[in-house]
Amino acid sequence: MNICVYCASSLKIDQKYLTLAAEVGAELARRGHTLVSGGATVSCMGAVTAATRRAGGRTIGVIPQVLVDIEVADRDSNELIVTADMRERKGVMDARSDAFLVLPGGIGTLEELFEMWTSRVLGIHDRPLVILDPWGLYTPLRQLVENMYEEGFTRANVFDAISWTTTIDDAFTHLERRAQPVRPSVAELGEAAG
Template identity: 40%
Template sequence: MKDVFSVCVYCGSSSRVSDTYKDAAHQLGTLLGQNGHQLVYGGGRVGLMGIVADATLAAGGSVVGIIPEHIQVLEVEHTGLTELLVVDSMHTRKRMMVDRSDAFVVLPGGLGTLDETFEILTWKQLRLHDKPIVVANVDGYWTALEELLDHMIAQGFAQPAHRKLFTVVDRIEDVLPALSAEPEPVISPDTKWL
């Protein structure tokens, strides 16, 4: 795996969440900035998105935000970023986030975060990328996601090897080491069904 420089973070835009999640976003942003990583994210100034961006900037890191026009017009874009790209659609945003990133981290979030997470996992399953993905299971937030994947495996809709598409950590301080250590998953083309 190549060196991780640019880290895409998927996370929620809600501010009506536990301080535990807000603290985790701040801690992750601080670690990214202090360790010379560039943050790539959805470009918002609200919720965990705004917190991780602000913390990265405050720690000396650079931040690239990618936001669709229809969200930008609601005046939720972060105007203090290193770079803000306004794009035509959610599809363009998600593609650019993948293209601009060396790795992915999933913090707690809602439907949008799930959409981004499942898409990046599916693309890795289909070998469209081989970038590391780390899920930060802050306070057990993503335990249900792990259980869902186990259920899909048990029912025959996924393979046990799909658990190797991502790494789960319980502590934010374990995110960067996990990004560096994650091995490439082994999913044999002859056993992969479409």
Template identity: 40%
Template sequence: MGKLAVFCGSATPEDPRYMTLARDVGGELARRGIGVVYGGGKLGLMGALAEGALAEGGEVIGVIPEAMVNREVANQNCTELRVVSTMHQRKAQFTELADGFLTLPGGVGTMDELWEAISWAQLGYHSKPVGLLNAFDFYNGLLAFTRHMVDTGFIRPVHERILIAEHELDLLLERMEAYEPHQPIFRMKPGEL
């Protein structure tokens, strides 16, 4: 994995652990030679992630919609800052540039990015690993809901391993590196759907 698209919040939570986590993840990815592709912002966890990677000499590619640049939230310190017109273009760039997806704590935008990465993998638009860092048990409820979708049959058994979740970054990256693509919906026969 030469580059990972990292999804995380642009908010700064009161609990300082989240900012420290994002900074530490950015730094660790850089030390491993893994470039960061992210939303291009300078605020919240996104800014801390970029700061951590840049402090360790890592590559940081920001992809940000023009409307956010105009609101002066773009991180001009990125190795490369790509300005796009829409959020759809931003997410397409994430998929094009990255070898996998890593999700840290975040809000609605983070969930949008995560679910699109999973959905596109399920369909067959990409075959890249989708990782979720469940730091501080932040995503326990989401993982329980995902299990519920599997148990009720809304996620096919062949697709339940698309999302790779771990509490520790080292183990998560190890599992992402070993990820073997599943059978996408586009390659399934009608009887398998």
């Protein structure tokens, strides 16, 4: 299946986050999945894509034109899609993905997480959404959502719409349990036939 990984593009993070991203990419490939990413070569985004390919996996990168030069587009990607803007980028990543894995990241990662989480709570999609958080970066977020629920601002199914994990194996178990593959693209069908 196609797994979208949301993660950091920041250059000022601890090495442990880059190592985690690389381990996720290697495991994704080992399990025979395709990576859908933000299409850049920097930070965790670069680490997850490079590790996926090193382990023999396929990568689909999606990056807006404005970031092609800033983030250095992943031109080694098996498929690189350049979009007009960030909104189109998120739409393409969504459309090409069977499941979503959120690694530690910044406000861009949070934006992507909240869009997929809200859509799942509203029943717009039912694809797995998993947070992999070995060091508790998102613990305050989880507590905030729990408090929002207690105050009546969220629906009870907000907790059913997402899985919180701390290990790579647990994250992939949750992703694979409920995901159904999307239809292959025309390009993928051509590759399979050729």
